[in-house]
Amino acid sequence: MKLLKRQIEDKIIDHLRPNKAVILLGPRRVGKTVLIQQILKRISEPYLLLHGEDQDVRRQLEYRSTQRYKNLLGNKSLLIIDEAQKIPEIGNVLKLIVDTIEGIKILATGSSAFDLEKFTGEPLTGRKQTFHLFGLSEEELNQTEDIFQKNANLRNRLIYGNYPELIHIPNLNQKKVYLDDLINSYLLKDILEFDLIRNSDKILQLLRLIAFQIGNEVSHTELGKQLGMSKNTVERYLDLLSKVYIIHSVGAWSRNLRKEIVKGKRWYFYDNGIRNALVGDMRSIENRNDIGILWENYIISERIKYQRYTQMLVYNYFWRTYDQQEIDWIEDRGGKLHAYEFKWNFRKKAKVPKVFTTTYPNTTFEVINSDNYVEWLVNSPNMK
DSSP states (O other): OOOOOOTTHHHHHHTOOTTEEEEEEOOTTSSHHHHHHHHHHHOOSOEEEEETTOHHHHHHHHSOOHHHHHHHHTTOOEEEEETGGGSTTHHHHHHHHHHHSTTOEEEEEESOSTTHHHHHSGGGTTTEEEEEOOSOOHHHHTTTOOHHHHHHHHHHHHHHOOOGGGGGOOOHHHHHHHHHHHIIIIIHHHHHHGGGOOOHHHHHHHHHHHHTTTTSOOOHHHHHHHHTSOHHHHHHHHHHHHHTTSEEEEEEOOSSOTTBOOSOEEEEESOHHHHHHHHTOOOOGGGOSOHHHHHHHHHHHHHHHHHHHTTOOOEEEEEEBTTSOEEEEEEEETTEEEEEEEESSTTOOOOOOHHHHHHSTTOEEEEEETTTHHHHHSOOTTOO
16 A cells, blocks of 8 residues: 655655754545654654553643653653644643753644644743644655546545545445544544533534535624534634644635625635535536536645645635625735635636725736645745
8 A cells, every 4th residue: 555755745854853842733534644653754752652542641741740751751752642632731741851861853743723732832932833734735646646547536536535444445335434434533532622521413514514615704693603603612613623733724815805705704614624524425527506606615725735734824714795796715825815616517617796806906817626626735946
């Protein structure tokens, strides 16, 4: 079984430096543990690998003592902690190790952002570098696909998504079983364990409602009415779901026009397979009428990977006016706007609204379709 090299592997190795911590975050089952194993094959220094879900490990690390940590490490110069968010006050633990043990390097992974402040807040200010890992990216898949295979496999990925293990499961029904198990056994595990939340039915209902509203502004008040819960509870659940990397939001762009939507928010799934499994529709794209939704969600999730992996400094938005003029995706990069429309059918044309070009005259505009999308999602010098 061929393992694909992950885009951030080299960057992580480069940032493993004395008295610094590398934090690797991402949803469960996207390959963080496998990535650690691949990194360890490339380094020669002695290391200690611990797992945050091990009770003995938690007990060893909870009592903060420099001498205790030195005894634990022995002659090891690299400390790796998988699922580090399971360890209470892990940020303070890592800070003490980094500050008091000369030459130590740290790599810590986490499958949720519930305790993100423990990694990136006050304890590790100036002492860490954070990376995110997602399902396989289009660039990573280039390692095993030529352009003809990619075009054929894209239709499959629009339905089943990009979780690494899926490329080794040939049977489509088994892919569906895998995704169902992933939702119930892994992705919802973090959120249902958090803050005594036990109502998985409401969480799943909320996700299904979001799944049918991709590409549209979402009213938290309306969602609350449909689910029989308050707007504040809806917002809290959405926040938690984003912190376990199931969904993410995009805000509205507005600077000048009174007609512009200024407070809208759209929600997208990080993975198409999760979205489709939630709504119970795994039919091929030839047999469905939501190809526009599938394409928009997929291309945005892939663009997010591209931005994160290339460490692009960018702010993402959509744009719409109250009279229904809109643009799917806007990137603010260094104060310059780049606007994009997403069309699955490469024969379909799209024009940027005149009111937008008049108001923001220096904006570039491009249509991203099934014919040219690869150029937008692979690392290139021009950073399109």
